[in-house]
Structure formats: structure tokens, C-alpha cells
Amino acid sequence: MTGEHGKPPVKLSLPLEYQQDLFNELRSEDQLVLLARGLGLLRIVINLLHSFDAAGNNLIVIVGADERENGWIGEALAEHAVVSKSSMARGLSQVNTDAMSVGTREKMYSQGGIFSITSRILVVDLLSKLLDPESVTGLVVLHSERIIATSIEAFIIRIYRQMNKRGFLKAFSDNPEPFTTGFAPLASMMRNLFLRKPSLWPRFHVTVAKSLEGRKKAEVIELEVPMTEGMKDIQNAVLECVEVSIGELRKADTGLELDDWTLDSALHRSFDVIIRRQLDPIWHRVSFRTRQIVNDLTVLRSILHALLTYDAVSFNKYLDTILAAHQPPPGSTRQNQSPWLFLDAANTIFETAKRRVYSGKPTEGETAASSNAFADSLRPTLEEQPKWSLLAEVLEEIEQDNYLNPLPRDDSNGTILIMCSDQGTCRQLREYLQNMHVHPVEEFQEHNEERKPSAMFMMRRKLRNYLEWKKDFARVSASLFAENQKVLDGFTDQRGNTNGYRGKGPPNKRRRIRGGAASAGAGRPINGSLQLAEDKESQVASLMADIQPTVADAMQKDEVAVDSLDDMENYFELYDMNDLLVIHPYDGDMDEHVLEEVRPRYVIMYEPDTAFIRRVEVYRSSHEDRNVRVYFMYYGGSVEEQRYLSAVRKEKDAFTRLIKEKGNMALTLTLDGAAPTDPQEQFLRTVNTRIAGGGRLAATAEPPRVVVDVREFRSSLPSLLHGRSMVVVPCMLTVGDYVLTPTICIERKSVRDLISSFKNGRLFNQAETMLQHYKHPMLLIEFDQNKSFTLDPFADHSFEKSIKSADDSRDLQSKIVLLTIAFPRLKIIWSSSPYQTAEIFAELKNKQEEPDPVKAVQIGLGMGEDPYEQQSFNTTPQDMLRAVPGVTGKNMMRLILEVGDLKEVSNLGEDELDEMVGKEAGRQVYRFFNRSVFDE
Secondary structure, rough: OOOOHHHHOOOOOOHHHHHHHHHHHHHHOOOOEOOOOOOOHHHHHHHHHHHHHHHHHOOOEEEEEOOHHHHHHHHHHHHHHHOOOOOOOOOOOHHHHHOOHHHHHHHHHHHOOEEOOOHHHHHHHHHHOOOOOHOEEEEEEEOOHHHOOHHHHHHHHHHHHHOOOOOOOEEEOOOOOHHOOOOHHHHHHHHHHOOOEEEEEEEOHHHHHHHHHOOOOOOOEEEOOOOOHHHHHHHHHHHHHHHHHHHHHHHHHOOOOOOOOOOHHOOOOOHHHHHHHHHHHHHHHHOOHHHHHHHHHHHHHHHHHHHHHOOOOEEEEEEEHHHHOOOOOOOOOHOOOHHHOOOOOOOOOHHHHHHHHHOOOOOOOOOOOOOOOOOOOOOEEEOOOOHHHHHHHHHHHHHHHHHHHOOOOOOOOOOOOEOOHHHHHHHHHHHHHHOOOOOOOOOOOOOOOOOOOHHHHHHHHHHHHHHHHHHHHHHHHHHHHHHHHHHHHHHHHHOOOOHOOOOOOOOOHHHHHHHHHOOOOOOOOOOHHHHHHOOOOHHHHHHHHOOOOOOHHHHHHHOOOOOOOOOOOHOOOOOOOOHOEEEEOOOOOOOOOOOOOOOOOOEEOOOOOHHHHHHHHHHHHHHHOOEEEEEEEEEEOOOOHHHHHHHHHHHHHHHHHHHHHHHHHOOOOOOOOOOOOOOHHHHHEEEOOOHHHHOOOOOOOOOOOEEEEEEEEHHHHHHHHHHHHOEEEEEEOOOOOOEOOOEEEEEEHHHHHHHHHHHHHHHHHHHHHHHHHHOEEEEEOOOOOOEEEOOOOOOOOOOOOOOHHHHHHHHHHHHHHHHOOHHOOOOOEEEHHHHHHHHHHHHHHOOOOOOOHHHHHHHHOOOOOOOOOOOOHHHHHHHHHHOOOOOOOHHHHHHHHHHOOOHHHHOHHHHHHHHHHHHHHHHHHHHHHHOOOHHH
16 A cells, blocks of 8 residues: 555545545455546546556556557556656556567566556466466456456456455446346346446436536537538438338347337447347348348438538538449349338438539430530539538637637636547548638629638539549449449359349339439449439539639648658747647547647537536536636537437436446355366266276366467357366467367367358368377367357348359358368367357367377477467468468468568569569469459
8 A cells, every 4th residue: 555664655636526435445445336438437547556556566457458548548657656756666568469478478577567468468378377366466457348258358357366366356337338238237247357346436426416516617508500401301311211121120020129129229329239139149030121121220320420420522422332332233123122222211312412512403304305405504502511600600709709808817728629529520620620711702702791701612622522533433333333244144144044134124213213314224234323323424514614623722732641741840830729729539538638638728519429528527627727618519409419318318327227236236255256166076077987998997186178279269268168167278279279188179160260261271271280180170160159050141042132142151061061071080060159169178078188288289380390480470461361362371471471561562563472472473462452443
């Protein structure tokens, strides 16, 4: 503890009462802390870590922190150490890559300090005793809502608690919703974390409310922005499509609980993910139409988001890409296209989006003779987002307020901070604010009145870029459709059945008429996806003439993508913080860092965010000498407002349920991490009953042992084996993934991994090496726990949707048959889940000898070869490289050693590739990376 042995006291940065109470609780006992979003969870974690760091002689491990959090924790610990003048503090050390050698890690652990270690490295180091669990002072778990029984983090906590009964364990989360799903979810989570006490801190907690609602409240101005008529029409049309889609899902007799499948729930961020998760176990029995509707819900929700964040031109462009992506292959029938595209509401979406960009379109009754007339020539409308003009007004108000009513000097800067949802919106606002006083059209100069800010310059430039992009997009789409047609023709020729597509075209004439496309004919045009969105070339030309750059346009500088930073002294300087306008995206806990660094006097929330409002409250309450005014903007009557209110309500309901469950929760007493076992049963498990040659019964004291390849710790199986009281020995294996006995070696494949292994031929090499070195080689094909136990979901049997994918399932089965014919001794194990796999392994090991880890590592290695030689290379890029034509197992190693990454490989010349992999292979690799879809 701090303050002992004459050490100086530790200085903490916890000014608010609830922060101090929570810190004192954490110092006194182990618990799971559930804090409402935006109340500064990471600040409390940093102060807790600093209190242990300053004391010295501690070894503390952080689990679950991402890269940004590691950066902030390391910086904050260093700052606290300087402020507290703690000579014993060591700061944060990160262990996040396999490239760090075993010896280096062992030396770091022996010196102590605070370590943030990735889960896969930590679990291997704990099992191999490279990091002795008994030497760990404590474990700090972040994002504990992600921890489930089979997760690798739960495995780490179990190992730690089995080996270390004295060390502390603190878990943190600021996301209460996952703790409320399922039966007794809080109790289940406490068991996974080996903790007994949950600590709940919602926003309506008495201490929190008292800390944030005192005399130092931030000034908040709420601005409700009305949407334009076009935006309202599109939003209502999209919601109608969502409602119809949910209705269709309800009609499909899935046998699931459908109470939550409502339009209100559909606005929630993870609605489509929840539906997919519910349907996963019966996915192979779900009709193609239902699957399609589930995917359509994701698309429709993205359209709703884009409507409120994209400008009119970018939104129309986004709809073009969606329409092209939903076009079926040539020869498809109406039933296999997305159902929502045939609704009247879909027509409203596309037509209204186009009218927001330009108006005037050819009438349906226009004849070929009058098609060249310019009576209905297109003209730009370029509707602006309503929030833009309001943002300009707010900035003008702030400027006038500063001039007419200068505030007394305080610790705040005069900085204006604008917060947005993402980087794309930040770029959009920066471009608008830079060019809002540029007026390319000169017809209003005769009036002396001051012009209002306008996005005309920015929108005209975007429209010019859009029309140019559309030409290229048409060529690319035509090329891709032509390629699909070739595949279709080749397939139908092989089957000798081309009658299915003869005669009339697909019955989607209504969509093809949109936008003045050619009338439906007997055959489908190759680039039919674009004809429905295209206008006549003459009209596009007249539109381009209207928006040609003017003198005012020419005077504006272009966007700089890459700056060489030459003459930095002449062009770059540090800004005065009082004159600064900062635009920043919402970034979770990092927003607190932004507020502390920028110290803004004015905050404009361009989009609503519950957590950020609380961060501003905490910031204002923590600093008496800093005044903050917040402008809170939202579209009235929009899904943006509804989503915000829904998020607040869901969090409140989640905390209410957790408080009730906490009051009725049973206390878990078995928290040592060891499964209770009967001593007699444990003895019988180790009895070897193989009495060969008149031998006698032999009992071994050692528990069952399994040798596991270190790359397998990404899966949940090692954790389940450990949970069945097996000793898991992590090793770098060359042959196989699991060695159960001296004669049994198992290669584990998920279905997706099995498919990719067949494609690149890796599986045949693995089977061959197992047969060479083991008497009983086995291939384990493992399915996911919550998904159907069948190969059907990995292939779609709908012939009309995709001719090629119809044979995927049969193709996979035939490859498995060929594999068994090629290797008759290879046994195949089918497992429905990792739980069943653990049971199968226990049965296979029953009454068998234990494997020798040293021999298992040496098998398959050449003389003097190091098993850890390949560990420093990332496996994912290697798999991607194997898929490139021309790359084989022999020449891939040369590429890996000679070239740094995949980007460098793609930029190599043909001569350079020839030297590395040979002439023919080099030509294939070069052609693959340099192929252009424009030229085909």
C-alpha cells in the first residue's frame, strides 16, 4: 500500500466523490465494476494501476486492452509517476507480438512492473510457466462484457485462480447490456470471472448524480434541426421497407421468439446481428428468401445512417453501388432478387435521392424521335444538409458572443470543438467550413446584402466527380457482368440445359424503367444494373456544362492528399489554441483525453452521443475554473433522435435488471478455479488396464496430458480441455495440432479453414506428414457451437442465385472422399462443437499412454531446424499469399524472406519476381496483381 515505510503519498487525479468511493472499494476488495458509459472508467483504472505501480515490487497483468487504450494507459502512468515523484514506478510494458523472444519476455517478467499482454501470448506463457502465476500480484481485466465461458480470457482467469489464491482480480466494463441477456447472466459472468461481488454505478446512482449535478453543471443548448422534405420521404420509405422485411421474417415459420422483432428494435445498432445469431442454429433450414431479407436489413439500416450523414451527391452515389450490388447474375428470376427493391417505397428512395442532386428527367412517353430534345434537360438542385447552415449560424453566434460579451479569463482555451460520428463526417464538415463563403455563381453580386454561407462550391465539385465516377463505374460493372455471363454460358454448356433462360428476360421491368432506362426487351443487357440509373448522354452533357468550374472555383486550391513537407518553416506554425476550430470523431474513452488536451470553451455535438454528454459533465464537474457551453444538434423526428433515446432507455433498463438480479443473486463459493473431482474417480482415470502379456494393473499419479500447437490457442478447445482437468502443454508443433498419445495425432479444421486448406492444397501435405510419423493420424472437422451441424450453410442450393455456389457443398464432400481414398489410414472425426470435441478427446485418451512433448516438437523437423523459426511471421498474410496464382509452398518462403509485406509483393516488377520465384510463376503473380477490370 502507498504511504508505508516512509514513502511519499501517491497523488491521484480523482476529483469527484463517486470516483474516490469506487477507488477505495477497488483497493479493499476484488469486484466486477459496471460503470455507465462516459463516466471515466479508464481514468479509474489508470489511478488504480498507478497506486500499485508507485509502490514497486509488483507484477500486474492487464488483459483485454486494445492498442489505443495501451497507448493512453502508458502515457498516463508516466505522467502520474512524474507528478507523484515515484522513483519505484516502472510504467507500462506491452507484450503484443510473437516477434518478442521467449528469453526477452522471461527477463521482463522477472523484473516486475505493469504488463499489457495479448491474450494468446499470455495463456501460452502461463501454461508453460514462463510467467509463473504465483508471482503475479494481480490481474486487471478490461472489457469484461466480452468474456464468455469458452473465451481465451476466461481460460487465463481460470489458470490464474487455480495457481494463485492470494493475488487480486479486478474486472471492469462500461457496457451493461450484454450482462442482461440469457438466464441469470450476471451470476454466469461472475462465475466466469471467479468473482463474488458486482459493483454497479449507473448514471442515476445517488453519488454519481450528486457529483455531476452540482453548481458546476455545463451549459447545454439543445438544437432540433428539421429535416428537408426529401430526407423525410426517404426516411419514411426506408422504414416502410424495414417494416415489410420484418413482417416477412415473421411469416417465415422459424420457430423462434419473435417479440423483439419490431421496427423500434430495428433501429438498434446490433439488430441484424441479433437476428442472424438467433437463426444460426437453423440456418440450413431457413429458406433463401429469409436469408436474403436478413442481409437486406443490414443494407437498409446502412441507408438510414447514410441519409443523415452523407451529403446528397454521396448518398445518391452510395445508392447506385447498392443497386448494382443487388443486381442478380444474368438469367436470374425475380424471386431471387431482394424483395424490398420491388416495393413502391424503394422507388421513392431512388427517385427522391436523385431529385436531391439534379432534377428534370425524360418522361416515360418520350419517343425515340424526340429523345434528343432538350426540353427536359437536367439541372443541378444540390440539396444541402440542414445541419450545415445551422452549424454556420452557431459559429457566427459564438464569434459575436466572444466579441460583444467577452468572458472573464479562466483555464479554458477559446477553442471550439466539433464532435462527429466518424472520420467521413469530419472530412465533410472541414470541406464545408473551408469553402462555405465561396460562391461560384456570380449572379447575385448586384445585391449589396451580405451572402449567407453556402455549400454550393463543395456540392458542384462533388457532382462533377460523381458524373466522372459514374462513367468508370459503368465500364467496371459491364466488365464484371460480362465475366459472369461467360461463367453462366460455360456452366450451361456443360449441363446441356440452356432452356431455363430462353425466351423472356427477368420480370424486373419496373426497376429497369426507372431513371429513363431503355424499355425491357427480350434479353437482359449485360450491364443492366446501370441502365436503370442512367440518364441520356445529352442530358448528362448539359448538366456537366452547367457545373463547369467558374473563376471562383479555379481560385480555390485542390485537396492535398500527400504533402512532401518541404519548406516547413515557411508554411507551418503552431496555432494559437484560442483561435482553433477542432473537428474530431467520437472515439470512446479517448474523448476524455481530447477534452483534457484541447480544453474547449465551446463544444458542438454535430450528432447525439450519450457517452460524450456524460464526459462533458465529468469534465466540467472536475474543473471548477473551466467554463463549457455545449450545443447539442439532432434531426427532429428522425431515426437519429429515436436511436439516441432508445440507447438511453436500454442502458437504464439494463442497470435496473442488474440491480434486481444482484439483490437476488446466490453467492458462489467455489472460486478457486478447480473443478470438484472425486479422489476415487481421479485415481481410476489414471489406471492403465491394458494387461498385455500377463502384466498387472498400473496406476499413474499424473493427470491426462495433451500437447497443443501454440497457434491453436485462438480457438476455445484448449480452454475446454483444461476445464476437463487435462494438462495442456503448449508447443510449436510441425506436424498436427493436437497430440493425444504417442500414436494419435489430430489436425483440427473448422469448416471454413477446411475449405481454404483444400483450395491451397495444404491439407494434403498435412495429412501426408501425419501418416509418416504417427500410427493413428486423424482429421477433426469441427463446427461452431451455435450453428447448424451440416455443410449446407456453406453453400447455397439456389440454382438461380448462383450457378457456381450450388455445387459447393457437393464439391466439398467429394474432396473429402478423395482425401480418404488418397490416405486410407487417415480417420475423420466430425464434431458438432468444441464441447463435443473435448469429450471425444477424453474418450480417445482413455487408458492410453501420455504423449512426450519433446518428441512431439522434434517430429517433422530437419536436422538442427528450430521449431520457432517461423513464429515471427504473421500467418494471415501467408495464407493470403498462398492464394495468389503462381505461389507455391517452395517459392513462398523466398518471397517472405525477400519482401517485407503483401503491398511490396504487389508492387514488384515482372523481372524482380522472375529472379525470386522463376519465370512462369513470376509472370502469373505479376498478371494477378496488375490485372485491370477497365480493360476487359
